Amino acid sequence: MRTRSNPVRFFGGALLSTAVFVLLYLFFVQTHTGQAVDQLAYDGAEFGRRSVTPFTQGILDWLPIASAVVGLLLTIIVALIRRHLKTFVVAVGVAAAAIATTQLLKYGILSRSDLGVEGYAGNSFPSGHTTVAAASALALFLVASPRTRSRVGVWGTVFAVLAGLSTLADQWHRPSDVIAALLVVAFWGCVGGAVLSFSRAVADLPPHDSPSRQWWIAIPFAVISGAALVVTLLDTSGGASGALIAYIGGLTAIAASGFLIALTATRLFDPLP
Structure with a gap:
């Protein structure tokens, strides 16, 4: 299949990521309502913490170093096999x-x-913990071949989402x-895609996996x-039941966001050799 890589699509993705980030910050960090919703989900994590703290605490303790080391090793192995030094440098850099x-x-x-x-x-x-996990997955995603990129994206997203869910369940972070x-x-990731898209304008790509399955994962969570x-916005002062609902909402929002981002990434990188 003949296709052309277009860096503009990656610039658009970077701009969208920035805009959503700013909106999240302005609402959940700089408004009373947003802080109340976020804090209620954080308080609701007490329900999960009673049963999963030993597991999540273990994950959080080894996550930064382990994910960085494992991610780097896998990235090096894949890059060496595919003989893509530039891709490796870009992946580790971003x-x-x-x-x-x-x-x-x-x-x-x-x-x-x-x-x-x-x-x-x-x-x-x-x-920070979620960033390390997701960044490790991103590096591996960037060096993966077009044929396996979708599968790498799914499993990398699962890893990053689990890391993020653990930080909430153990009351280290808000949603x-x-x-x-x-x-x-x-x-x-979009910056890395833009850099890589300049290296080869036209390429022959083999058939590869469809990322459509991620829609079916993300939609129920969303x-x-x-x-x-x-429900939480209607009563941000809710008691135990309100905190539990907010907590469930926070968990599912993290999962939905992770898979929606992964789906968008797979679509963006689809034409990239």
Whole structure:
């Protein structure tokens, strides 16, 4: 199949990621309602923490180093097999840039206004653990062949989403922190795609997997999270039941966001050799 790579599509993806990131920050970090919704989901994580804390604590303890090492090793192996040094350099570069961006945003640029919402007051937006997991998956996704890219994207997304869910379940982060981290990685993934698209304008691509299955994974999560958000917005002061609904909404919102981003990425990279 003859196809042409177009860097403009990646610039559009980067712009969209940035816009959604800014909207998340302005609503969930800088408004009282957004903070209340996010905090309620964070408080609701107490339900899950009672039963899954040992598991999630274990994941969070080894996640940054293990995911970075394993991701780098797999990326090196695939890059060597495919003999794509430039792709490897771009993949590692954007993954490192995503991790650095999250740290800079969280500790040097962004702040959380005190709007009278009870709970953890410090800024945790975006999540560093989720960024590391997603960035590792991104590096492997970039060096994968067009034939296997969709499958790598699905499994990489599962890994990143599980990492994000763990940070919420163990009350390390709020839902918006996790989704923001995924958007940071998505932005740098688009930057990497734009760089790679300049290297070869036209290519013959073999048949490869269809990413359509990700729609069926994302849609149920999106519906549930949307319904939970509406219920939570109607009563942000909800008690135990309200916190549980907000928590479920946060979990499903993370999953929906992860798979929607993965689907978009697979579509964007579809023509890229």
